[in-house]
Amino acid sequence: MNKQPFYELTPDTVIDAVESLGYLSDGRIMALNSYENRVYQVGIEEETPLIAKFYRPERWSDEQIKEEHQFMYELVEQELSVVAPMQQANGESLFSFQDFRFSLFERRGGRAPELDDPEHQFQLGRTIGRIHQVGQSRPFIHRPTLDIQSYGIDSADFISREFIPSTLKNAYDSLTSDLLREIDSAFKRAGDVKQIRVHGDCHAGNILWRDDTPHFVDFDDARMAPAVQDVWMFLTGDRQQQQLQIGEVIEGYNEFADFDPRELHLIEALRTLRMMHYAAWIARRWDDPAFPHNFSWFNTERYWGEHLLQLREQFSALQEPVLKLR
CATH class of the missing domain: 3.30.200.20 (Phosphorylase Kinase; domain 1)
Structure with a gap:
């Protein structure tokens, strides 16, 4: 390129x-x-x-x-x-x-949703439910699927081969191997969940809150994925807070689409895959001058040490019991 x-x-x-x-x-x-x-x-x-x-x-x-x-x-x-x-x-x-x-x-205006507000959580769930009602009506033919290979295995291989400092390579390789095994187990526990068309990148920056309504922008990462991919990024804070939040989101979601509770097994797996993929995304774009300029903290010994720490925390999160629906 x-x-x-x-x-x-x-x-x-x-x-x-x-x-x-x-x-x-x-x-x-x-x-x-x-x-x-x-x-x-x-x-x-x-x-x-x-x-x-x-x-x-x-x-x-x-x-x-x-x-x-x-x-x-x-x-x-x-x-x-x-x-x-x-x-x-x-x-x-x-x-x-x-x-x-x-x-x-x-041009549209708005502010980010308040992810700790139960009413915002409920409205976000309703809107995602409506989006998925359309998304499940037919598949993408040309756009990719979110999977362990592209988001996890390929990302870890690229970082290990091209970017991770030699002093951290053994620790990184061992940890990502363990993580990928846990992620694979989480997908197996979830079973044969349905792949549908999703937004794919539902962080707060891609949602404009205006007139008590969420307005969704930037479908650039739209792909085939489990429905929970468009849900888990609404969950913040500790486990108790996330347990309350998932209840509000799914209550709104189920007004328009049926959420499969088995997909709760995928929340931390998908969170981990996103973290691995994000690091590899920046690394793959490092030859683009805009990236060293805007991500000056990336590719330093300190960054990779913190990245390993975050991945270790995710390994612990993957061992925790899944969230429950009320």
Whole structure:
């Protein structure tokens, strides 16, 4: 992959790309927080600014991006509040300009949900239940599945081979081997759970809370996965707090979709996989100059020591009894 995939994506290129679709920019442009892709707010003459998202080259195929868009349109058809890409008159939502692929979105405002508020938990559960009601109606064909191989085994192999300091390599290899064995056991205890289309990255930063309603953005990581993948990131604090939170979330969820309690076995397994995958994601992007600049704390002896400590804590969490539904 090009070590500087966005090198030629200058402010002028961004504005020219937006104007190629018939808009007239007022020249104002502001980069928004995004590292995997590049996202900008672009001012439009006498109109509300638009959000332009430029996709990282070689990450997704056109078919995979269009499949993500189609999922969002299905959700909008069911009157769910998701920020879907804008379409031209011919129905197109994925565009090209000077070798860059991009989409446009309406600008939406809001604040992060309060994950310790029972009412927010309940409303989040209801909304995810509605999203999954649509998500389970048919599968993705082109987008990937969240699995132990890609998120766990491949991530650990890459970090061990390319990044972990030699002084920590034996400890890392031993610990990740133990973790992967525990994760595999958790999936086996859960059994043959259903894989459905999910948002895939339901952290608080991808949810805008406005008018007592959660509005979901950024489906870039949408894939096939167990339903609980879109639930566990709402759980914070100690075990007692999480036990209360899961009750609120699933009570709301079950108003629109049936949550399979066996998936509770996967919460800590999926949390661990995300931690391993996140470290490998930064490592795989380390040749992109934006990553050393924005993740300056990464790839230091201190970082890897703390990463090992977090993984050891996850090993303990995987030994704990699963949360229960009330």
